[in-house]
Amino acid sequence: MEEHEDNLEGFVVPHRYVDSLLLQQFEIARASGLTLAAANTDEASMGRMLDQAQVSAWAKLKADQYKKPDVSQATTRNQYKPLTNPYEIRVLELEPGSPKDHLKCKLHHCTIEFEHTGTTYTQFALSTDNLTKPIWYTALSYRWGDPQPVRHITVDGYEMEITVPLFDALNHFRNSTHSIVMWIDQICINQEDKDEKSRQIPLMGRVYQHAINTLVWLGTSDAVTGQLFGLLNHAATELILDFSQLQIPDGLQQRGFPSANDKIWDDLWDLLDRPWFSRLWIIQEVALSRNAWVVCGGHSMSWSMLETACANLSAAGVSQWLQEKAPKEGSTDHCQRVVKLGTFGQEQSMNLLNRARESNCWDQRDKVYGLLGIIRASWVRVDYNRTYTVGRLYRDVAAQALQRHELILASALQSVDHDYNETLRPVTDCEHFARGVLPSWVADWSQPRQTAPLSDRTGVYGNPKAVGSNSILQRQISIHEDELHVKGRLFDTVVEMTEVMRKPDISYNDPQTSNKEVLVRCAEVAAKSTSYPGESSVSIFEAFWRTLVVNKDADNRQRAPSSFEEIFSLLLDESTGQHPSLSGQKYSKRQLQPPGKGRLELSNLSSRRPGAAFQELKTALRRALRNRRFAVTKKGYFGLVPYWTKQGDEVCMLNGCDVPYVIRRVGHEGSGQGVADSYRFHFLGECYIHGMMNEEVLEMKELELRELVLI
Known part of the structure; x- marks a missing residue:
């Protein structure tokens, strides 16, 4: 990172990044050791960040367990030395140079196994060559970009190909006088070694927790980036005072904001729509980072400041106004997306799989693997070999989560929201299931939701006792291969319905x-x-x-x-x-x-x-x-049913769930589990039936409680 100065909002600051509002500062970790700027603290606090006595005692205990890497295994085709210990990672040292110099780097092996006892955060790794030597590093959160074209750098004397966004980031942050140390997944993990990836991915939670700080790289800046960061700083302080009195959009200028027709609002929306914000991996990167900073070219702010600004813009109605005026139909509320990122770490459960469906990743298995740092489900099998398919992973995760009681039935079925994409045709001809891709009761986490979930499981719709959070209800389900056996009551049948409403709307004009x-x-x-x-x-x-x-x-x-x-x-x-x-x-x-x-x-x-x-x-x-049909049942109830519903499909209530579901009877041969073919069904999804979302339905004595098999 070259030392130069930027003029931001009238302040002259060095290219050591400064949050002008909180007077916090950010610096990438140096190879020479920890600095106050990197630690973002004072000398007294920094002295407590490393308990050398604890480190020495731990190093003595572990000395015999840590093997030296076999250097002879490194070849001209693969510059990587093997990782021989369970908590061993690599970090990258980027050597100093001028902007026109070729990028030269070194890899260092270290361990993130050691953690301080008590409440002190452990924000460093320890060298595997000397277990008492701390290595401070900055974790880089960035967008990988397309695999082609590539740029070339030198790592330990070997040429290596990296993506353009990463090359731009390294070229931007390289310092002219000293080496910096970073953890970067694309380089520090051997991407060609599937077994190594399978071992390293479960460690990524620790990687971000042990980093001295995290650098969120949005990309290069443009002419308005400085103004946008100033606008966000203003939003973080001004709106929090009394955002309820702000009239959108007419009152913006009265509170010191640009006028409603100023192009900067469109530029702000574009900034928050940069590809980084839609990445799957950022969920755990943000949730687990101790000291995250957002950097765009020569401009920066702390993540907490960005989160506050977006929360205020959302609460004041600014983000909703921007969303409505966005040129792209169905645009996401970008401010809300930033705010929600900060809440993922508070929900350490399998429900995070549902919340992450809108995020993007290259390998759809990462919809599970990319959250393991938060979920901490050690039983999830991380396997990047081609033989372990996306469908099999999703089925295994859903089944094991249900069996381990880490996912209640209501949550599991709520997430099932079959894609109406014609290439999948999941239910109309059962092709999606017949191919063995997914059982009908397993969510396809690779696809965004097609509908908004009906149940919040708070009892607002009906009976809070029906949620089934206790072990008695949970034991009423069983899984045999790809079949889910549940207890439930068949309540009604769909007899008439409208066409699907893909983009529903109402208007008072014409x-x-x-x-x-x-x-x-x-x-x-x-x-x-x-x-x-x-x-x-x-x-x-x-x-x-x-x-x-x-x-x-x-x-x-x-x-x-x-x-x-x-x-x-x-x-x-x-x-x-x-x-x-x-x-x-x-x-x-x-x-x-x-x-x-x-x-x-x-x-x-x-x-x-x-x-x-x-x-x-x-x-x-x-x-x-959205993507539902209005329907009438045989008994005369009104409802909203899933996209794939047909006349004759049945409505059921399942024990442990607070909304009804639509299922379709199938005539496949039984599995040998003692259930008649007539009670085997494909699961279509949740539905709303007015008057059927209450406790009385669950207690209707004339409805026989049966074992239903979802296949």
Whole structure:
């Protein structure tokens, strides 16, 4: 990293990175030893970072166990010396040079087995040549990029190919006067040795925990990067004071932010949309790092500062506004994505597999392996050989997690969300399962979710006792090869449904045309019903509108508010051209007023208060309906069912789960486990059935509790 100066926000700072807000600083670890800047602390604290007495005692105990690497095994084809000890890793020393010099490096072997007793963090490795010698290193978190083209560097005298983004990073951070030490997966792990990769991947959690700091490299900067980092610093401090009073977008300038039409907002969205943020591996890299810094060209800020800025922008509504104006349809809320990254480390369970599905990686087995530093599931088999397929890994993980009670049935089945991609055709002709890729009850973690999950397992939908977190319910499941045996009740059958709603939406502009695919078509199916089943006096209209939002508010936390009913009633009549459109439809006092006398009309939905309620309804409806169908069951219930549902598919309640599921009966031969063929099913996914999400369903005596086999 060449020593030079950048002018940021009026401050002149050296290329030792400084967070101008917190006055923290960041420096890459030096080969010569630990510095205050790298440790980001004072002298007193730095003195406590290394308990030499503990290190010496440990080194004496381990001296005989650590073997010296066999140098003779290094060849001109493979410059790597073997890693002979369980906690042994390599770190890279990047030698000093000028920007035009060829990049020259050395590899050093060290161990991350030693950890301080007590509460002191251990942020160093120990040299395998001298177990009392600490090695301080910076862990690099970056985007690998495409495998081609490549750039060349020299490592221990041998030429090595690396990807362009990594080459750019090394060239940028190389210092002109001293060597720096980094851990970089692409270089420090022999990528051609599948067995070594299988042994090193489980250590990556420790690698980031033992690093003195972590460098998040977003790539090179451009003309506006400095302004963007200044904007984020401002967001981290200004909005936290009173973000609730900020009016978006009109009030931005009043709080010292650029105007709503300033291009810098688009540039900010582009910065947070850089490829690094969508990487799978960053989840554990961020979660486990003690001192992470985000660097883009010559500009930087601490990860905690970026996280605070994004949290404030999200809470103030700025990120939602940016998402809506983003040119790319279905754009992710980038601020929320940053905030959520900071929460992954708090959930050390198999549920993280579901949360990570939107992230990207080259090898889809890494959707599991890339989280092992957080999950710490030592029973997961790490195997990068081709014979161990993605499908087999996912099946093994799901089965073992269920059997070990590390994943409850409700969580396992909630994550099953079959992709409607035509190349997979997972359920329509059973090809996906017949090929042995995945059993129907196993989630395909390689694919993003097609629908929003229905259950939060808090009991809001129904019975909190049904969640099945106790061992009695968990013991009611068993797995035989690729079959999942569960206890459940067959409740109903799907008899009619709409087409799938891939991009559901509602509008008050030209409602008869714009709402035809959602409100009008769903209402046509619902209108065939004259009364709603169940003991409660629920009207067709109420059951209809609550079904379309799965009876949840815009935040997916509380029961759908009554304000939705008024807007639904108004939009429905304007969309169908009927009055009323459904049996039992209600009208508020405002709807019954004469025109011009305070009557609620479509034009009011663009005003502030009704408009806010309309936007909340729109959010709830989009989330609930995406890639689902509106359906009616044989008993007359309304519901939302998975994309692949057909007429005749059955609805069941399973012990240990708080939502119903759609399953399809199959006629395959039995497995010899004593279950009749007539109770073998393909699992299609969770569904919402209005009036069937409660404790009474679980206790219906006329419904026989059976063993159902999901294949």
